[in-house]
Amino acid sequence: MQFLAKIRGKIILSFIFGLAVMVALAILGDLSQMLKVLSNFQWWLVIPILLLTLLNYFLRFIKWHYYLKVVGNGAEKIGRGDSAVVFVGGMSMAMTPGKIGEFLKSYLVNQLNGTPMMVTAPIVVAERFSDGLAMLILASLGVFFFENTFLRLILLGILLAAVCLFVVIQWRSLALSVMNLLGKIPFLTSRVSHLHNFYESSYRLFGPRSTFVGVGLGLLGWSGECLAFFLVLLGLGFPPSLLLLVQCTFILATSTLVGSISMLPGGLGAADSSIGGLLLVAVQGITSATASAATLLIRFCTLWFGVSLGLLTLFIFRKRFDGPAGSSQVDPLSPPMEKARSAQ
Secondary structure, eight states, X not given: OHHHHHTHHXXXXXXXXXXXXXXXXXXXXXXXXXXXXXXXSOGGGHHHHHHHHHHHHHHHHHHHHHHHHHHXXXXXXXXXXXXXXXXXXXXXXXXXXXXXXXXXXHHHHHHHHOOOHHHHHHHHHHHHHHHHHHHHHHHHHHHTTOOOHHHHHHHHHHHHHHHHHHHHHHOHHHHHHHHHHHTTSHHHHTXXXXXXXXXXHHHHHTSHHHHHHHHHHHHHHHHHHHHHHHHHHHHTTOOOOHHHHHHHHHHHHHHHHHHHHHTOGGGTTHHHHHHHHHHHHHSTTOOHHHHHHHHHHHHIIIIIHHHHHHHHHHHHTGGGGOSHHHHOOSOTTSOHHHHHHHHO
């Protein structure tokens, strides 16, 4: 697990940063009052909250496995069991800046059957893209209820960026021309084949059908986490209502987008402060202690729950990735033919 060893220090720093964020929330929310609020929480609701989180993880796994079939090139040969281990293990990397550590999944697939990392790396980008669009749609539901020009401009900016990315990747002639120009740069000449692998997978993943499937699964999965946040507020004593459900959907979706844009490990700080701040603005009668308690609960039941599952999975199945493919000294970025020539 060389990849994991290289970023171990960053993961530890991210956990320290996460601890600092929790301490800050406790201080801002008045620790004694927040503990009182938590003591009155209906803790039996943690079970359905975690089940809704698991539903999101399951649907995101379905998307991941579907994307493996889309890119092909050997990735489609990964069985569902191994695919699930890779996906869940990748969640441990949510605490890396911008979730860049989730490229661990490409490394693990390479360890399993030698599929070039540049073939599967675009899947991580496509996952973030489809999840972002799904969250954007969910966040847009609240735009009709909240008169905030700044938030509307942020959501519009994210939408325009997503459209531009989609158009650029699907404009094949333009992309190929850019890669040909890059191939003339001396230090990139030997890596042009990797760029082509990356682009070919991206072109397939960002096609209309793949995008529709990815966003659809994202909508279902993230709606589950928004419902989980709704249950958190119910457990804190708020009466159920359609307005509260819409508010929870808007707050969690918008905060998740803000956390992603911040590129901070797990969106720490950015997502947490957004959840707490939007709760105080949107939900009538909520106190800072209750907002902080709600933020801690939903983050523990989503982000930290997922990271814990990922780390546990990597620990249990760590030897699964130390086979012949994992011990190869050949560049994991290389296409299959280059690997064959290197082995001779």
